[in-house]
Amino acid sequence: EDVALAHLQEAGLRLVERNYRVAAGPSRRGGEVDLILREPDGTLVFVEVRARADRRHGGAAASVTASKQRRLIYAAQHYLLRHASPPPCRFDVVAIDGHELDWLQGAFEAG
Numbered sequence: 001e002d003v004a005l006a007h008l009q010e011a012g013l014r015l016v017e018r019n020y021r022v023a024a025g026p027s028r029r030g031g032e033v034d035l036i037l038r039e040p041d042g043t044l045v046f047v048e049v050r051a052r053a054d055r056r057h058g059g060a061a062a063s064v065t066a067s068k069q070r071r072l073i074y075a076a077q078h079y080l081l082r083h084a085s086p087p088p089c090r091f092d093v094v095a096i097d098g099h100e101l102d103w104l105q106g107a108f109e110a111g
Contacts, residue, residue: 001034004049004094007101013037013045022078031075044089046076048107051096060095061104073110 005015017036024030035047048068050060072091080086093107 001049003096003101004047005035007094007103008035008037008045008047011103012040016044017079020075020079022075024074029071031071031073031078033072033075033079036079038087042087044080044087045092046072046079046089047092047094048072049094049096053098055097059097061093061102061107064093064095064107069108076110 001018005018009015014037015035016038018034020033020036022030022032033046034049035045037045037047039045048064050063052060052063069091076089076091080089089110090106091108091110093104095102095104
């Protein structure tokens with residue numbers, strides 16, 4: 001996560017929050033957003049960081065399943081309740097396979 005954060009900050013994003021968690025209830029899993037950053041244009045970026053030793057079994061990016069995406073979206077929606085007028089948002093994935101980092105901007109959408 002530290003490597004991903006440093007990479008995104010070097011690209012001009014500013015850290016807003018780290019490891020934002022929300023519970024969903026006793027019978028449902030909640031969600032967590034690894035990093036929440038802001039682009040210079042004001043866009044709020046919810047980032048999932050995934051790391052794998054190598055690309056076997058699809059690599060780090062492939063591990064962001066539909067179920068994981070739903071939990072991220074749930075947490076992001078909860079986070080956005082803080083804003084009377086939510087800013088533009090997107091979901092990114094930073095996939096780290098061994099020593100290779102891929103920043104997938106707009107990796108998936110909420111709707």
